[in-house]
Amino acid sequence: MNQADTTFILISTALVLFMTPGLALFYGGMTRTKNVLNTIMQSFVCLGVITVIWILWGYSLSFGKDIGGLIGGLDFIGLKQVGFQPSKYAPTIPHLAFMLFQCMFAIITPALITGAFAERMKFSAFLLFIILWSTFVYCPLCHWVWGGGWMGKMGALDFAGGAVVHISSGSAALATVLAIGKRNGFGKRSFLPHNLPMTLTGAAILWFGWFGFNAGSALAINQIAVNAFITTHIAAATAALSWLLIEWRYHGKPTTLGLASGAVAGLVAITPAAGFVGPISALFIGLIAGVLCFYGVILKSKLGYDDALDVVGIHGLGGVWGALATGLFASKIINPNGANGLFFGNPSQLWIQFVSIVATCLFSFLISYIILKFINALLGLRVNNEDEETGLDLSEHSENAYQFI
Amino acid sequence: MKKVEIITRSFKLDEIKENLTKLGIKGMTVTEVKGFGRQKGYKEVYRGSEYQVDFLPKIKIEIVIEDSLLEDVLKNVQDTARTGKIGDGKIFIIPVENVVRIRTGETGEKAI
Numbered sequence: 001m002n003q004a005d006t007t008f009i010l011i012s013t014a015l016v017l018f019m020t021p022g023l024a025l026f027y028g029g030m031t032r033t034k035n036v037l038n039t040i041m042q043s044f045v046c047l048g049v050i051t052v053i054w055i056l057w058g059y060s061l062s063f064g065k066d067i068g069g070l071i072g073g074l075d076f077i078g079l080k081q082v083g084f085q086p087s088k089y090a091p092t093i094p095h096l097a098f099m100l101f102q103c104m105f106a107i108i109t110p111a112l113i114t115g116a117f118a119e120r121m122k123f124s125a126f127l128l129f130i131i132l133w134s135t136f137v138y139c140p141l142c143h144w145v146w147g148g149g150w151m152g153k154m155g156a157l158d159f160a161g162g163a164v165v166h167i168s169s170g171s172a173a174l175a176t177v178l179a180i181g182k183r184n185g186f187g188k189r190s191f192l193p194h195n196l197p198m199t200l201t202g203a204a205i206l207w208f209g210w211f212g213f214n215a216g217s218a219l220a221i222n223q224i225a226v227n228a229f230i231t232t233h234i235a236a237a238t239a240a241l242s243w244l245l246i247e248w249r250y251h252g253k254p255t256t257l258g259l260a261s262g263a264v265a266g267l268v269a270i271t272p273a274a275g276f277v278g279p280i281s282a283l284f285i286g287l288i289a290g291v292l293c294f295y296g297v298i299l300k301s302k303l304g305y306d307d308a309l310d311v312v313g314i315h316g317l318g319g320v321w322g323a324l325a326t327g328l329f330a331s332k333i334i335n336p337n338g339a340n341g342l343f344f345g346n347p348s349q350l351w352i353q354f355v356s357i358v359a360t361c362l363f364s365f366l367i368s369y370i371i372l373k374f375i376n377a378l379l380g381l382r383v384n385n386e387d388e389e390t391g392l393d394l395s396e397h398s399e400n401a402y403q404f405i
Numbered sequence: 406m407k408k409v410e411i412i413t414r415s416f417k418l419d420e421i422k423e424n425l426t427k428l429g430i431k432g433m434t435v436t437e438v439k440g441f442g443r444q445k446g447y448k449e450v451y452r453g454s455e456y457q458v459d460f461l462p463k464i465k466i467e468i469v470i471e472d473s474l475l476e477d478v479l480k481n482v483q484d485t486a487r488t489g490k491i492g493d494g495k496i497f498i499i500p501v502e503n504v505v506r507i508r509t510g511e512t513g514e515k516a517i
Contacts, residue, residue, distance in 0.1 A: 077464075184416075189421060389414075394447065394449070399449055
């Protein structure tokens with residue numbers, strides 16, 4: 001065990017943990033006054049639910065002994081054999097530290113999806129959804145990429161979760177939007193964000209926590225961690241600016257929500273690439289991410305589906321771009337354990353990335369859709385019309401975020 | 406001229422606005438209000454303690470119209486806002502003595 005590495009991973013774990021409440025604020029500010037607590041709660045409660053799942057069976061399904069490249073075995077169930085001895089995944093830190101670091105990724109991924117079906121899902125159905133989704137979508141995907149499964153063996157590069165976290169949550173978001181339907185009055189009424197300073201606070205926390213997410217994914221305090229730290233920051237900065245500028249051109253004014261959305265889009269896009277690309281590559285990855293996701297969000301209104309807080313446009317599209325960009329910009333000079341991308345003379349890497357994207361999208365979309373249909377038959381996904389009009393804070397939780405009288 | 410004050414369920418606002426605009430109503434004032442009538446309130450729960458909340462959130466729409474429009478407006482609003490359950494709200498009709506448009510100094514029906 002290396003003490004510096006362990007310290008670094010514990011700090012990174014805490015940073016990634018902080019992203020989930022950050023996401024709660026990011027999303028909460030964008031909803032209406034009557035749904036802010038429900039939205040915050042959907043992210044926040046993942047800290048409780050997914051932690052329990054992860055310890056009992058999630059970690060084992062993700063990182064247990066490989067079964068056919070598809071899923072981990074049950075050897076780590078209930079944290080059996082997971083102790084202070086380092087594991088093969090991170091040879092310099094205690095196995096328990098690696099387990100908890102990974103737990104934070106498992107927590108934030110289902111929380112990301114909540115933006116898509118905000119303001120209309122039953123809380124009970126939601127809880128069942130994240131339990132099933134985590135078990136049947138996140139754990140297998142995590143195993144495919146990081147736990148010794150087929151995608152990692154194929155050579156797909158995913159440094160900190162472009163496919164596992166962002167493409168998977170983006171595809172699941174699309175499935176939930178199609179399964180649950182639009183909010184009442186969608187297209188007729190405006191659904192305006194009720195508290196943008198809250199959203200900006202959330203975006204700031206996400207940016208801060210993302211250093212743990214990406215740099216921590218080096219799993220040791222080394223040059224790759226430093227590289228990931230720096231590329232993360234650069235991509236967030238350039239994507240924030242490119243979104244702002246294109247929006248300025250398109251709508252005539254630069255907006256705070258655009259700035260925050262751009263930063264998050266950049267962070268998403270750099271996630272799979274952070275430890276494989278250099279700083280100037282990160283600059284381009286961010287620039288393109290801001291523009292691409294800006295158009296992705298516009299596409300939503302053209303296609304007419306109600307992805308309330310733009311999970312598909314930002315995480316889906318940003319994740320896909322990041323995974324492709326890794327196949328373009330990856331360089332063995334930056335990370336000798338990685339691979340070269342197209343721009344460094346290895347076009348086959350782009351194909352591998354493409355296959356991993358398609359597989360992740362299809363798998364996450366299909367399984368999510370099946371899970372949602374099952375829950376709909378069992379409990380019903382949506383609150384009734386009256387509860388939706390009252391707002392989910394009161395109808396689902398008997399609370400009000402803001403008291404006036 | 407009459408002032409019509411409509412207090413009703415918040416989610417009916419868009420529909421009411423749309424239908425009144427079709428009748429030729431050119432402006433309105435809208436306020437979020439709280440109050441109670443026959444509809445009973447609801448409970449909020451904080452750390453296990455229940456609190457009875459008697460004041461329910463409603464929307465108040467105020468418009469000023471010519472007398473000739475009154476009947477159409479009343480029918481229109483009732484048809485739009487009625488759900489048949491307690492809590493649909495009320496409409497108050499108040500005579501208006503005069504109206505002044507500040508920019509031009511016009512008065513009476515021209516100023517509505």
